[in-house]
Amino acid sequence: MKRRTLLLSGLGAAGALLVGFGALPPRSRLGLADTLAAHEGEIGINGWIKITADGGVLLAMPRSEMGQGVHTALAQLVAEELDVPLERVRLIPAGFEAIYGNVAGFVGQLPLTPRQMEPGQETTVAKLGAWTIAKLARELGINMTGGSSSVADAWEPLRWAAATARAQLMGAASLRWKLPRAELALKDGVISHPSGAHAHFGELAREAANTPPGEVLLKPRAQWRLIGQPALRQDLPAKIDGSARFGIDQRPEGGPLLFATVRHAPMLGGAPGAVQVDAIRQQPGVLRVVLLPPYAGGHTAIAVVARTSWHAMRAAQQIETDWQPRPAGPLDSEAIRQALMTSARRAADGEDGFAFRSEGDAAQALASAAKRVEALYEVPYLAHVAMEPLNCTARVKDGRVELWLPTQVPGLARAVAARVAGVAPEDVDVHVSYLGGAFGRRLEADFVGQAVRVAMETNGAPVQLLWPREEDTTHDFYRPAGAALMRAGLDAAGRPVALQVGTAGDAISPRWMERVLPALAGPIDMPDKTTSEGVFDHPYAIAAQRIAHAATHSGVPVGFWRSVGHSHNAFFTESFIDELAHAAGADPLAFRLGLLDGLPRHAAVLKLAADKAGWGQVLPIGRARGLALHESFGSLVAQVLEVSLEQGRPRVHRIVCAIDCGTVVNPGIVAQQMEGGAIFGLTAALYGRIDIRDGVVQQRSFPDYKLLTMAEAPVVETHIVVSENPPGGVGEPGVPPVAPALANALFALTGERRRRLPFA
Template identity: 60%
Template sequence: MKRRTWILSALGATGALVVGWSVLPARSRLGSPALMLPTEGDVALNGWVKIAGDGSVILAMPRSEMGQGVHTGLAMLVAEELDVPLKKVRLEQAGSDSIYGNVSMLVASLPFHPLDSEGQEKPAKIKIGEWMVGKIARELGINATGGSSSIADAWEPLRTAAATARASLLGAAAAQWSVPVTELNVKDGVVSHASGKSAHYGELAKAAAGTAPANVRLKERKDWTLIGKPSPRSDIPPKTNGGAVFGLDVRLPGMLYASVRQCPMLGGTVGSLDAKAALAMPGVEKLVALDAMAGSTAGFAVVGKTTWHTRQAVQAVEVQWQQRAAGALDTQRIEEAMLGKLATEEGFAFYEKGDAVKAEASAARVVEATYKAPYLAHATMEPMNCTAQVKDGKVEVWAPTQVPGFAQAVAAKVAGVDVDKVTLHVTLLGGGFGRRLEVDSVAQAVRVAMECGGRPVQLAWSREEDTTHDFYRPMNVAQLHAAVDAQGQVNSLRIKSAGDAITPRWMARGLPALSGPIDTPDKTAAEGLFDLPYGFAHQHMAHVATRMDVPIGFWRSVGHSHNAFFSESFVDELAAETKQDPLEFRRALLKDAPRYLAVLNLAAEKAQWSSKLPAGRARGIALHESFGTIVAEVAEVSMKDGKPRVHRVVCAVDCGTVVNPATVAQQMESAVIFGLTAALYGKIDIKDGAVQQTSFPSYPMVHLAEAPVVETWLVPSTRAPGGAGEPGVPPIAPAVANALFALTGKRQRALPLAA
């Protein structure tokens, strides 16, 4: 009943309207050719695909490239269905129509257990929930790059768009040559017939435009020539030769630069300031006050001729800051408050099976533990930035953003213009990890540009501002209980966690019309706990939603990032408690979850789990599913100079159909390093309202010399694609922690891992 209430609240309160609307067919995502950018010599065949005069293909790209290889992956889907070389597919930024919205990301937000929702034989309530939310997502058209969903979301609509374009082109050739379509062949974008007639796509595009082929078929898997084969990423050459344009690379005639300084106390304000000395410095033009916008903390920006000038001047401003009215934030007090709520509140039950409380009451013994995870910053290599120009009632924005629709909307709101007066250019992103799902820097840039007389201005944060004014991964705590019967078998698992809900806070910042005073249960808070694959007879998984006022946001792998540490470390505890090998203990619990078992077995095999290691080394294992992908990781660890040293990580991955295996391997390597950094070093402390970590010396990363060898092994699959960008992050912290336990006998239940 609780879950049904959650679904209905997500769908809307107007029952009759929802019921009537729900019987309508799902909105097509093919789109009109008019949605494509009109350029001379190009012919649009639908909302995704244009054909250039030379026969090359132009793809409308709705997703942001931040190093995950999505621009190559989506181009591969189109090249496959159109039978053109990958190098002949060019990209242009997609518009704002709803067909470009990310449907899969919203459908994945439903709190269903993966063992219930896999495959075609789903319970009716799951099919209905996915159908309804999918329809809502098509209407909303939220264009976001996140949730490891880009390939999954594009899998059907993009291949369909390309296959439809191909059918139209073949139909045009058949009509011109008076031959059956079935007699035509296509190779490298050239259509040919046994009679000797041939034409490339560019020569057929005009005749194909406006046609609606009746028989559109996607290629069969056996006929694929590109999907599943390693392909070089299209973004690498320009990134190595200097041609790539990131947000900070934008250069415009007459451009000014702005540096930001925000109240060091989160949620605080400017009391008073004296800018005389700063404004008298060379190269400085003005100071612009910045209110709290799109979740930011209030402060000010200094505008000048260069970033160097403005960074010197912004620090020269004498300012008295004021603490927020509700009092200073403090992480120690926040942790104490969370533990208090964990002990006194029942929380929302995301998953129940059997009767865990009754099982504990009759158990021979109960194993229990409390786990903790801190706030974390994103620490993207490119600090937050945005370039904006406000002129003649129009706004133009250049931004490295994961949410172009949100960026466009906040720019319009700040400038006081209609959204159609805002032109947005999405640059490459120097790292995203969820941080660029926020648009605070866009709001600030537009506000500053409004004071610059029509000249463009590039606003950039320093590394210190970026670290101390992030939207942090929430702090979380969890209590885990397991019942062990008289035969030494674990027959129940009960988990209760506590932490802030991200989705309501993000919706309030980006889509205030869809947010409200009452939060619905947020799947991201409990994911990785309620959706475990293990066959414990009795389970109860609940989450206590807190609201601690620290700005929080999506962080790479979101709730899975800490919840996998909680659950997989505790599973290891249970193996030790019952004197079983951690691998064998998991295997016994996965007899009804064959996909998970296959991934676990592959990782163990490739890591040579049972082989002897050199003295002073140990292995740890962890298995976790997130974003439709199952990952098992085995970490080989030693201690050096009193600190953990990770030498080797073996990853086994079932991410469904693999589009570009080279990219999947790269993402696993990236995820391991990202997750290892958090596991060994990551922690944000807040004292007197101010974040104590300011830059890499106090918020360190894993260095090259510390990086382990990472091996990636893919499980063959015919399932639709799952995610790749995030699923490699969750297992690394528990795998390392479990290896440290095997090595030292000391169980660590808090991140970051101690020496």
Template identity: 60%
Template sequence: MKRRTWILSALGATGALVVGWGVMPARSRMGSPELMLKTEGDVALNGWIKIAKDGAVVLAMPRSEMGQGIHTALAMLVAEELDVPLAKVRLEQAGADSIYGNVAMLVASLPFHPLDSEGEHKPTQIKMAEWVVGKLARELGLNATGGSSTIADLWDPLRMAAATARASLLQAAAGAWKVPASEIGISQGVLKHASGKTAHFGEMASGAAGSTPPNITPKARKDWKLIGQATARTDIPAKVTGQAQFGLDVRLPGMLFAAVKMSPILGGSAASTDTKAALALKGVSKVVPLDAWGGGTAGLAVVGQSTWHARQGAEAVQVQWQAPSSGALETATIQANLLKALNTESGFTFHEQGVPVQAEKAATTRMDALYQAPYLAHATMEPMNCTALFKDGRVELWAPTQVPQMARDMAAKVAGVKTDQVTVHVTLLGGGFGRRLEVDFVGQAVQVAKACEGSPVQLSWSREEDMTHDFYRPMHLAKFQASLDKGEVTSLRIKSAGDAITPRWMARAVPMLSGPIDMPDKTASEGLFDLPYGFASQHMSHVFTKSGVPVGFWRSVGHSHNAFFSESFIDEMAAATQQDPLAFRLNWLKDAPRYAAVLKLAADKAGWGQPLPAGRARGIALHESFGSITAQVAEVSLDKGQIRVHRVVCAIDCGTVVNPDTVAQQVESSVLYGLSAALYGQIDIVGGVVKQSNFSSYPMVTLSQAPQVETHIVPSERAPAGVGEPAVPPLAPAVSNALFALTGKRLRALPLVV
């Protein structure tokens, strides 16, 4: 089957980049021991592993924990290779070196069709592009937690770092005991020899330092004892007891507190401000104007003795706000403009195969459908916050951030200091979902801290400020056209329209990589151009728009709405050809056996085709994202017009699984997050003002509404793929398809309303 898929040309963008630089070997990610934090009595063996004097293992942790369980999973990789109890692996925040950058996330941004790019037999052009982007990513060292990429990115580097540390410790013990290293074993973090000699790691660490045996390889799969085993997360006890430190938990001597009051008009500013009433309040000390940092909205911050004092002061400030010179935004106008663009512009072609025009001319039947999805907020449980201290020309931050390196850069910019004068402490995140890939709130905190020089200031947003000043998931529309001949699908054409996220984010976060010309953004068309179904003729394109609304990465990004579009229309084609939705899909997955296996597993476990109680129906959906294939079956009913989802059965092929408990937890989390969006999620902007401001107008699924969720993992020996996001996309179409089976009514817009 011949395909033509657009390839981001790192070569074309950089001219002769490949010559010389591009063909050099990939930079090692082992790192120097000097990168580890120096602590008395402890010995660093490389840039990831340090041995404590009590024999514990210290792991440099570059990724943020926001509930996805990666602090446990990454520690498991190290514990496995070093044969130490998981409890003896301690975490230490990694520094800013490029070895800690996220390579996998940038490589995954290449818009390749998964059926072309997975496995060992990749076309040369794909291998070349991945090599160049991987090389660029290693040089940049962009440290970010996102894209469901943490385990995929650190799977090899961490295991190799730990395996190297193990070999060095064995060599040190062999030298000390005058025996062959092959005769020494390790159990529970203790080196042992048949002669009876034993030592914990701390006793051999000095001898192991600076000595690296050659030809090191991580453990073989058959020798794993921990990887793949259900393991209790190490971060849970502290969260249960309240000892865990999130951003809002930070307390420092002499701390002040700041509350923000931003222009309610997106992109707006203050025309006039009266602070007299606020400054007259007890406990209020200062009002600080805020610039529009990191693509955010301008406003002001009130500083007080407590968050309560600061917020009382913020309410007392009288401000006359004005819209930006470009005018106030309106979602109704934006939607109309998207529809116009969809109908008048050809867009950028991400994928084409066969001859769609010829198939369309020969077709006896044509199907057309228009799908749409609204803006969405992230609605993290912990609103935006950051604690900053500006003193003696240095900045110290305590921030719940997904991008510590960018937070450091923003702090340096605002404070007017060099980046090496900024220290960032990453706290636990009370939800991220992509919102904390932004650093607007960091810029605000540093601006206030600079105005309060010498005193640490904790800046926090109210729920209302958080909801109305987000970087929203973009509004998107998609037009589908299918050609049928004698009951068979002969072509599928998809054209979507909406804002591109990546160029806007790059301009805010990594200006050095952005430019006057936007490169086509994969996230706009992912989940549409990369379908696994074997329709002979396909054409998928996207019209890129610039609405002016601040947009950002939202959990599962473009897949979150594009899966609803594509899997709902797949169901429409099944109905049009009078086929069972499962059978229809399997018929077009003959060249995609992995996808078919996942789909069959979900259907079997859900009892597809078996009778249901009266008033209930099942819907099915299949989607690939972040390297993982997920299928879901939703069991749905209607209660006085209200949609009720009783059960969701999910099958997932996410490659090698480190901790199956975490996979199940993330699937359950994704189902609830996706269900909240499918049933309720919508952001409306009128006169430049976001109308939804709290959970009363932007509701979440409650405990009583939560469905039973079952997770079934497909055994795999492939490298690990994403887990935190892939179960979000298929939820909305599975529910929508069940509603069609129940009512005969096809819903083509989110949120779902019967």
């Protein structure tokens, strides 16, 4: 109870205001008929839906498509409630109205445990926190694609928007034909009556826009035809035939497109000195050189503008300058690693850090335990290395800015562009393209500021700024390095009675807020849930525990990376649980199940994965299994990995994944995301690391930042638990369990416990 009191009372007067604010009714996210821009033959019904003259449905899409299938899943919600074929729903860009803000993404940041949030058993603190944060997020209206929250956030607003439109269309038909609404039928976008009267949506849309909806009801689950069924992803045909337009493919009309690239200092935090601009401008195809100040948390850089991207990159490689080092001194990842281990121990000892969870007297229970276990775990910095390098196409002309870019945060990108160009946000147009990967890197806007600054020098011509792969890798906002000291005490029967954990690593959210919210005065330092998620909120029943995190300030730029804190904290927690099972002489599966009292969903997922993987069955000599269970982003995932060693290196042959993500909209997309997440997590577990020496990132591109190859990829099987709970996330939850399941399999195979990533 101490932690919960701190979270609320620490807000002081602001906390009282939030509680009062929480008593106000929530603001509607439906929007108005004129929210969407008017076009000939298109009739707005509400802020999400327009009807075309031929009866098609236009859905305002505020979320970015980066391969996670969200455009298809959200279209399925609308097609279901409007009872139209999925192919009749087309997407149009959403504006910047607050109704499109991501509410679920902010609610997901509440520092709550599974036992506080279990559906149907939520505590008062959980309900109050979710209610208050949801309405605060609704007022902020920040449009963000991240946190595996897109479907969870759209689950109610989009279905209600479509159901309301359906009610208005049915009402318009009833009024036109003077027939009772109850006698009308709707199928495939056509409303009909037994008398023979019928009309498609396009014929009724204008009247429907002015017809009160009356009572609005969502379709009952038993009548669903699209939700829960696999459907072809709407983005795939264009990606297969090459017609899909990513950020790097943009070719705006209105003048020849110019190209630019950037060059940063080799060392993090460095800056260029004097540059021989004339020498660079004499290079073939080069038009100008622009010095770029740091934008949105980025670093000072030099941009070269040329007629082609090849000319720009070739010239940028020829830049000669006296690179100035970081004023605070060079960064070194080995020195940071040593400091993290010290900080983690201090946090475990109660000498440093914020306790995200404190129940009972962990120190006393540990001291009196029959057996004590202690282990130190470490993880390195990681880069995003999305397949499509950072890019942004910009035009600054006649007091307006136009952007074409792959971004997860179009509103924040617009705000940065407006500040750089000195215009109002309303004078910035943003066109969001497909994203060729992101994994959190495109939650940043440093490259947007650079592109706008360059475009201010091109006399109204559009310019496409493209980062070379080497700049992308060596000047990322990295997944933080981290360390965890784990201690536990077991009773005579081998059951855990105490857990004492200290973790250390940079906090992401405060640094990100400083970058994207420059109006905030001074640095932000507050407990950041992402630093401890996956540790403090573990599901296991242990009477006495204290879990604390020491937020460090390494100086390395850090940012959100796929599954954020869960990406490494699951490795700490699930590896250590396996160590406790071994210390207790228990089977890892049975040991976990014995600690999941009162959490039947967790137990069911774990049992399903184990059953489908053949847990306990004999494997060929030289192979072993390891398992892990983890909850993140509202979903439960258990994985079993089947592993061997080939020439001393780990080889994963099979991954069996079970997931409870609540109500499933598209099971095909769920399976795809589990497969992609497993491969992503396995790549990081085997190979991922960023080393910094004398301030310089040593890894520059794919030859030295290795990715898993197709030949190394295991078979991934996905098994979905049937659930009637609201949807959880699927884009990220497949990542966290991979590393600990691999570590546990390697221990079963070799008897050696590996506590430091990467393994290969």
